[in-house]
Each structure stands twice: as C-alpha cells, then as structure tokens.
Amino acid sequence: MKTLQRHRRRRVLLLQTTILPLLLICALSMAKERPSFELAKGINCLDKIVLRESRCRSAEVYLYGGHVTSWKNENGEELLFLSSKSIFKPPKPIRGGIPLCFPQFSNYGPVKSHGFARNRIWEVDTSPPPLPSNYSSNAFVDLILRPTEDDLKMWPNNFEFRMRVALGCEGELTLTSRIRNINSDGKPFSFTFAYHTYFSVSDISEVRVEGLETLDYLDKLKNRERFTEQDDAITFESETDKIYLSTPTKIAILDHEKKRTFVIRKEGLADAVVWNPWEKKSKKISDLGDEDYKYMLCVEAAAIERPITLKPGEEWTGRLELSAVPSSYSSGQLDPRKLLH
Template sequence: MPLNIFQDLDGLPRIILTEPTGSSAEVLLYGGQIVSWKNEQKQELLFKSSKANWKQPKAIRGGISVCFPQFGNMGSLDQQGFTRNRLWSLDRDPSSLPPPDNHSSVDLIFKSTREDLKIWPRSFELRLRITLSAGKLVLIPRVRNTDNKPLSFTLALCNYLIVSDISEVRIEGLETLDYLDNLVKRSRFTEQADAITFDGEVDRVYLRTPSKIAIIDHEKKRTYELKKNGMADAVVWNPWERKAKAMSDMGGEDYQSMISLSSAVIENPVTLKPGEEWKGRQELSTVSSSYCSGQLDPRKVIYGFQ
C-alpha cells in the first residue's frame, strides 16, 4: 500500500498507516516512534503525556519507542540509548524480510553516524518494520553489526498504553517469575502475586518471560495482548503520583491512565559478530475482556509464537 507522508507542526515528517476496517497508526521519522494507534472505532490506544516535549532533541514521553543500543542502567549512555533522539529514514531495501502481504506497512532504518560513534564506538544498522492490520500492530526490529569488531547491545520496545484507571488494571503472564526491582537497587525478587496490580510506583524488569502477556483493563472491558519473540525480558513501569509530579514531561495525574509494558533484551545482552544480524518481533492486539486468564497459566503458556 502507498505511504501517506505528512509534515508535523515542527516540520518533521510523519507517516500515517491505515487499513480497511478503520484502524490507523502514526509514525514519526524522528526516533522511529509510533505516536498513535487507533482501533476501528477511532479510539486511541497509545498513551502520550499531557506534558510531552515535541521539540528536538528530547524524546516524546509516550507511544512506542525503540531504546537502543542500551536500556536501563547497563552502561555509559543515557539509560534509554540514543536512537529515540535521532532522525530515522525510510528503508528502501528491507532485504531479507518478506513483503508484508496486503497490510499497511512501513520499513525504517537508522545507521550510526560519525557523531554517534563518538559516544558509542560501534557501527550498526537498526531497522524497524511496522505493520498495521485489523486490531493488530506488529513491530519487527533488526540489528546488523556493520563494524569489524563484535557488537553487544541491550534493547527495548517501550510501549505506553492507555488504560482507564491504573488501580483497576492487572497484568497476567508474569506470575512466579524473577524480576529486578529498580526501586530497590535492582535487587532480585520472585513474583508472588497471582497477577500484577498497582497501588504505587512500579519499575521492574521481569526475566525470562513467556511469549504472551496480557494487560486486563476491567473498566474499559479491554485486554491488551502482547506477544513477542527474541526479547526474553519485559519491563513494567508506572511512576505513580509523586514521581509523575516531579517529572518535567509528565502530567501530575497522567499516571492514572497509563501503563508501560516493554519487550526487552536486558539480562543477557545480544552479541553479534561482524556482519551478523539479530531480529525480534512484537505483536500488540486488543481482545475482549471476557478473555480467560487461565490461558496465561505459566504452567501452560507456550514460550514462542509464529
């Protein structure tokens, strides 16, 4: 399908993806960031902060962003890397990926520049395919080592999703798993609850997670389903009231209507030899809240999906 490319208010290009049932997605070339995903009823599914900074070089708080080449306090860079603060390009040569059938899709690419090499001395190509279909948004990130030395990285697809009331939300699929708690100096714990619920700030990296995780929003009668491959970890974050009010790009009450659930590679960084490529996959969809939580029983869940 042809791409609809527009200029935003700051003159930066954005791409509008649409599909026959009426859903849509909006992608900025700055940061390769998805800033809108609407369902067939034109309801927005991605959270954006009421105080988001839309001016370069700041990243926009919300949507879906690619955090690379490191995520979290794992190295010398900003904890969310630098590719979300750079201008990406349309990828005219998606190479090894097959055509996306008749779905609405765009291929983006980011190549490290001389300036980037000064702060992170490894050459790479980061590609991202974004595909929209009825009720579904698929992201396929790929990293190729174009350097003559091994390349090691961590990565996250940071998904900010709209919910009705964070106090009424539960996440299923992470029970019984180990996690690193960023609020307690990355101490390691094991999840004891039947599902993750929220009554205060949460900032955790869940390790060796299943391919399927669900966010159940009782009030909206909506469940987000996250499926992933190649990204073993998952990050759950909500700043709650005190931290939200202290953040310059977050509205004081915004925490009530958002949850961040990220697909990530953190505990075991990826290492690529020169010329090697890594590929991940993330699929976001919405289903009815009649969704059976037993489908996410960790004893039955399948660690992998096609």
C-alpha cells in the same frame, strides 16, 4: 493489403490476450508489494508516517525516533498513551507511544539513558531485505537508522537498524526490528534493547497484568535486587519499576473498566519491563502531567539481563505484536488465560 490487415489483427489479438494481462498482473503485484502509507507533517512540523487499514484502523510513526505515537482501533479509540506535555522537539525524546531503547536500556552502561535511537531522525528504507512470508502486511513502512558521528563517539560501533511497522488486517500493530553489525574491524558489539510501550488504560488501579506470575524480576526501586513474583497477577497501588526475566512469549494487560485486554506477543525479547511512575515521581517528570500516571502503563518487551552480542555480519531480530481484544468476565474477574495459550 488483406495480408497486412490480418497481421495487424493478430498483433492486436496477441496484445489483448497475452501482453496486457501480463502487464496487469505485474502492476497488481507491484501494488501489493508497495506499502500503503502516507507522509504527513506532525506536531512542530516533524515528519510522520500514517498507516491506514481498511476498517478505519490507523497508526502513526514519527521519523524522529522511529517513534510510534498512535495506534487506533476501528472505533477511532486511541490504544497508546501519549503525554499532553510531550515536547516533540529534538533532542528531547517523545513521551509516550513506543520509544525505542537502543543500544542501551536505562542508564546501566556507557551510553546515555535508553540510548540514542529515540533521539535520531530515521529514514524511510526504500530497499529493505525481505522478511519471512508470515511477517507480511498490506499497511506498513520500513525505516532505517545508521549511526551519526556523535553516535560513534559515544558507542564506537557501525550498525544498521532496520524496522518495519505494520498494521494488520485485524488491527494488530507489529514492530519488527533488525539490527546488523557492519563493523569493518572484525569487532563484535553487545547491546540491550526495549520497546518502551505506553498503553492507554482507564485507571491504573483497575488494571492487572497476567503471564508474569512466579517469575524472577529485578526491582529497580531496590537497586535491581532480585525477587520472585508471588502474586497471581500484577496490580498497582504504588510506583512500580521491575524487569521480569525469562518471560513467556505472550503477556496480557487487562483493563477492567474498558473491558479490554491487550495481548503482547514477542520474539527475540526474553525480558519484560513493567513501569508506572505513580503520583510522586510523575510530578518530577517535566513532560508528564501530574495525573497522567493514572491513565498509562508501560509493559515493555525487552532484552536486558543478557545483552545481545553480534559479530560482524550477524543480525538480530526482535519482534513485537500488539492486539486489543474484548475481555471476558468470570465472577467479576477478567479471564484472559485463553489468550495466553
């Protein structure tokens, strides 16, 4: 009997000192890998993902369009512009936030304007391939889009479009897109792409964009004629629709009134689109308010001039990181240059 009791005590001690700690370590490891998001119902009962960070920062992503519609800082301030007239009813795309332009930017190609990714229902990706360690975040969701029969009729290419939306510990918002050619017939395909980001600004007349000076651009208001930017910074007094070419990896948007600077960091996206419809065009856009142009600015990380070409089995990655920081002032001018290096 005493021998049996000793064996039982040894098994209990073994369980307490080795097996239970190992189980706890495994549970903690799984908790770290599990994305911290919640599935909720959004406008018109569309499914959305809510990401939250420990300091009350948050982001929202609709499965319709894989569309980020909200990005809030620690004070609950909305950093993205979303039109109050946005319909939130398929097949109309959501107006504002971060629409995805794929497989075609604008209407320059065989597919409808800005492609079909922003008009499709995405799925939560439960088994995504791993990302590099420097892409890690505790608040994230992985989404996936595969072509429908209608998509294949418009654009006859099999693909997998995976995207991770992540909210960092400093409140930065990161979108990492991975597009893979899975054609079985050996055929390559080419596409253009943009993160069509609408930033919320205090007054478009008080905003400037830095980091694009001296660069060439295509002016969409002048039949995509090519020009070189002559100004020290981009400011706004009328409708603007330009595609800047071979842009740096960092761009800054300075909001004088809010004393805020948006910093755009991008990888795999050579171009940048700057767009504001101004008063006349705003009145022609049914899901945009007549005065909305004053409070929004689109600066889009994009790949347009040189389309991305993938052979079967190849994958492209395009990454966008957005952060909002207080602006510093010097003689009444915003000074973001330290942010751009």
